[in-house]
Amino acid sequence: SQKIEQNSEALNIQEGKTATLTCNYTNYSPAYLQWYRQDPGRGPVFLLLIRENEKEKRKERLKVTFDTTLKQSLFHITASQPADSATYLCALDEGFQKLVFGTGTRLLVSP
Amino acid sequence: DVKVTQSSRYLVKRTGEKVFLECVQDMDHENMFWYRQDPGLGLRLIYFSYDVKMKEKGDIPEGYSVSREKKERFSLILESASTNQTSMYLCASRSGTGFQAQHFGDGTRLSIL
Numbered sequence: 001s002q003k004i005e006q007n008s009e010a011l012n013i014q015e016g017k018t019a020t021l022t023c024n025y026t027n028y029s030p031a032y033l034q035w036y037r038q039d040p041g042r043g044p045v046f047l048l049l050i051r052e053n054e055k056e057k058r059k060e061r062l063k064v065t066f067d068t069t070l071k072q073s074l075f076h077i078t079a080s081q082p083a084d085s086a087t088y089l090c091a092l093d094e095g096f097q098k099l100v101f102g103t104g105t106r107l108l109v110s111p
Numbered sequence: 112d113v114k115v116t117q118s119s120r121y122l123v124k125r126t127g128e129k130v131f132l133e134c135v136q137d138m139d140h141e142n143m144f145w146y147r148q149d150p151g152l153g154l155r156l157i158y159f160s161y162d163v164k165m166k167e168k169g170d171i172p173e174g175y176s177v178s179r180e181k182k183e184r185f186s187l188i189l190e191s192a193s194t195n196q197t198s199m200y201l202c203a204s205r206s207g208t209g210f211q212a213q214h215f216g217d218g219t220r221l222s223i224l
Contacts, residue, residue, distance in 0.1 A: 008151070032210045043115070043201050043215030044154075051210065089154070091213075097142045097161060097205060098169075099213060103153035 004102035023090030134202030141207030
């Protein structure tokens with residue numbers, strides 16, 4: 001089955017900088033990949049979906065890239081704000097409407 | 112907006128009890144999922160359902176069962192609760208067509224004493 005690696009260490013950045021989070025997978029390239037945000041004590045919330053034939057996707061301050069050769073997706077938040085502090089989860093299509101999730105990376109944006 | 116509602120935010124039960132966790136979605140989604148989330152292990156799929164009365168095992172079904180008698184409701188049952196089932200349980204739903212997001216409830220933090 002698919003294995004996903006996200007940096008387990010928290011990422012600390014200063015407000016206004018660009019945060020970059022990494023998602024690496026080990027097996028087959030999925031048809032699509034999704035990113036979710038999770039706040040403490042809450043369920044994950046969907047942010048972006050990128051398909052295997054798309055290199056890049058943007059939504060407001062968010063940008064996702066998908067490199068099937070490197071088996072990697074990068075998630076960028078530009079002009080980061082303290083309100084962006086959360087855990088960000090990468091999820092890959094596993095077929096039959098199922099997703100497999102990474103363990104997430106915690107982002108801390110300090111003022 | 113899709114709303115997925117889990118019946119309890121916090122639940123404390125005793126070892127050996129039969130525990131029911133309920134989940135309701137309001138968007139007529141075909142697919143519903145139960146996950147547990149533990150520190151360092153991430154989200155792990157317990158069971159999912161793609162239609163009424165249909166169910167499929169996920170990665171960690173042992174000790175659990177599910178019921179889907181109506182399209183909007185998906186129940187997770189711990190047949191005989193054990194301390195290693197203490198966890199955060201998350202329910203999600205998803206449309207059956209195309210590449211869609213999963214919509215999550217806010218979770219039930221279950222403690223088995």
